[in-house]
Amino acid sequence: MHCYILEITLMKQVQFILILLSVFHVLFGPIQVISIDPFNDDVSGLIMFKAGLEDPKGKLSTWNEEDYSPCDWVGVKCDPATHRVSSLVLDGFSLSGHIDRGLLRLPFLQILSLARNNFTGTIATDLLSIGDLQVVDLSENNLSGPIPDGTFQQCWSLRVVSFANNNLTGKIPDSLSSCYKLAVVNFSSNHLHGELPSGMWFLTELQSVDVSNNFLEGEIPEGIKNLINLRELRLGRNHFTGRIPENMGNYCFLLKLVDFSGNFLSGRLPESMQKLTSCTFLSLQGNSFTGGIPHWIGGMKSLDILDLSANRFSGWIPNSVGNLDLLSRLNLSRNQITGNLPESMVNCIKLLTLDVSHNHLAGHLPSWLFRMGLQSISLSGNTYSKSSYHSFTSIPVSFHGLQVLDLSSNAFSGKLPSGIGGLGSLKVLNLSTNNISGSIPISIGELKSLYILDLSDNKLNGSIPSEIEGAISLSEMRLQKNFLGGRIPAQIEKCSELTFLNLSHNKLIGSIPSAVANLTYLQYVDLSWNELSGSLPKELTNLSQLFSFNVSYNHLQGELPVGGFFNTISPSSVSGNSLLCGSVVNHSCPSVHPKPIVLNPNSSYSNSGSSLQNHHHKMILSISVLIAIGAAIFIVIGVAVVTVLNIHVRSSMSPSAAPFVFSGGEDYSGSPPNDANYGKLVMFSGDAEFAEGAHNLLNKDSEIGRGGFGVVYCTVLRDGHCVAIKKLTVSTLTKSQEDFEREVKMLGKIKHQNLVALEGYYWTPSLQLLIYEYLSRGSLQKLLHDDDSCKNVLPWRQRFKIILGMAKGLAYLHQMEVIHYNLKSTNVFIDCSDEAKIGDFGLLRLLPMLDHCVLSSKIQSALGYMAPEFACRTVKITEKCDIYSFGILILEVVTGKRPVEYMEDDVVVLCDKVRSALDDGKVEQCVDEKLKGNFAAEEAIPVIKLGLVCASQVPSNRPDMSEVINILELIQCPSEGLEELH
Known part of the structure; x- marks a missing residue:
């Protein structure tokens, strides 16, 4: 009975609730059921992350905060079981901004990859505490600052981490040693210094370590033997010292790639390395290793690339190298190797690139050298002589594989092979600085792919064959310092890609063909020290890319071309041509007058005045002769007097005066030898x-x-x-x-x-x-920062011209393989045509060594212009150092500010100030206030950004100077409509 009553009671309660819900539905509409949705955290976290970013390409446009789940968003993947975000991969999306803490709301995230973007700021300490992270890739961004010590304290699940190609500083934190599951670590191309964490050598799961291109130091410890799973070890381009650990090969026998290049390692190679039988890549380039190339090197049978260049290896190349039948590239250049290439190398059947330049090799060139499919051969800077040249002159006509052949700076003699046209794939031919004679074979025109031809500094004779027109890909032709005669062939215009033409110091005759003006890409022309005659073709003014044209010491005559490059040509480039005229040579051209009437001296006039006329002519002749004789005597007496006075002055000089x-x-005749x-x-x-x-x-x-x-x-x-x-x-x-x-x-x-x-x-x-x-106008520093501000206000158009001029000068230096090293505004001068000229280049070459004390004393005055690479104990000078200084110069020219300015309580670094203004969207305010708004913003702002790119902390992020010139020319606005800016 009680159960029955209870059942009725429950039914009545249910009925009451249903009636109540019906009334509520009528009054207020349907009731929504509230539940806790785990997906909301994933959505809100990603939206929060997106809010702090700039997305110029709209890659994240599909990310919508109204979505129920983010699993279909671009770059997002979810776990199929939990439907929670497990992977975020946004590589190469052109994103910028900071890495927001919204990612902390993704508790199941395993893969975080934001590579190849433009993220800035520092790495957050709790970044690796996100979910169960196994892969973190932040490479190729602009992250800066040190890696926090606590970054790796919660990394028990981490397998892969890459911070490569950023601007990170400081040391690699010791907490990395707690990532006991770590398999891949890549911190390359940053500014890290100090020693590697000692505990890192106990991470037995490590398979790949890349810390190259930093400033790390210390020795490679013996503890490396613990890394028994190691496959790749890249320590190149750092400051590591000491020797390679003796036992490395006994334990790390799985190594496939070893890169120790560009350090300060020394000693002999340990024999245990011969056990690295799986190694395919071994680079020890740019160290101080000594001793002979070990015979056991032939036991590393898997080697594909072997680079031992720029060390102190001596002795002969061991025959065992012939056992490396998988070898494709061998570089032993810049050592002290003697002997010759071993015949056993004929067994290296896959060899494509051979570089043994700048050693002491001699003897016969091996018979196999030109018959085994090599694509690049460099034997330059050795002592090969006439007897070893035969194998080259007998190159088989059907040999098509060779692309680069450099036999320069030896003692080869003989003639060029007539069948050289058979090298159909040849792109670079350099036989300069030898004793090669004879003529240039006409088959040279059959080299359709030839890009560089350098036969300079030999004893070639004959003429330049007209068949050269067939070398349609030719960009550089260097034939200077020979005995070439004849005319410059007009057919040269068919070499339409020519940018560099040097025919100086030969015996060329005739006029300069107007066809040269059709070579529209020409940048450098040197025809000096020949016997050229006639006038310069007016069409040469059409060569818009020309920046050097030297015809000095010929027999040219007539008026110099007017316009284009020739308006600013240096007088030294046309000197030694006494019959040239024009403003450049300070010799006005004669006016054109009608020819005078000339009486025939053989006419039959026989009047009484003829004898008197003849007598008058004889009298004039006699007086002229007497005057000439008297002048000669006077000159001789004058020379004798000057000589006596010079002797007297020299005898009265103090012994210390030189x-x-x-x-x-x-x-040099006349110098007392003793x-x-x-x-x-x-x-x-x-x-x-x-x-x-x-x-x-x-x-x-x-x-x-x-x-x-x-x-x-x-x-x-x-x-x-x-x-x-x-x-x-x-x-x-x-x-x-x-x-x-x-x-x-x-x-x-x-x-x-x-x-x-x-x-x-x-x-x-x-x-x-x-x-x-x-240069009377003085330095760029003087013009920019002179106290007389009213006198030295450089207009914008002139500033742009200065920047472009500096870029072209620096690009040419780098093309000539000269590093300036000390580029700053006091070493840039402005001529009367507002053209920038870089000075003090190449002075580093006058020092016997890169002594640190000397370098330090030289760069003190370059504060602010120095690339970060100079901050280390041992300076590594590259072209990228110049590009950094150039970037600072760009900012100095545009802003009118010094690279470093000292205030009462602060030091303002120009580069940091401009970069901060760029981040705040106020970059236009950085332009020199002296211009008072008279500048082209569409030029100035991109130029400032270019300066910041050139002044990047990471050398690899800085563009080459050729790229800089292209960018500046793209930035440059048309001159029309900008007269007010002049």
């Missing part, structure tokens, strides 16, 4: 005398500047030509006279309209001088 001997070119203090001054373009005498050269009153390498003086030549003289202050560190002269002559050959020309030099054991062209 007299000057003036000579042109290579003529007097160590007797100096010689050599001018590269003819003879010269100083107007006030040698004793006033280094007068305090003529001082115009001081720099890290010396004091600069100004003086005037007898012909009124001003020059700048740099007195080097590192005389105790300079090379021998022979080395000094060789380096200076090389610098003297570097000619470009955006480089300060080196016109000569002076040398004694205690005094060295460099003679430069003088």
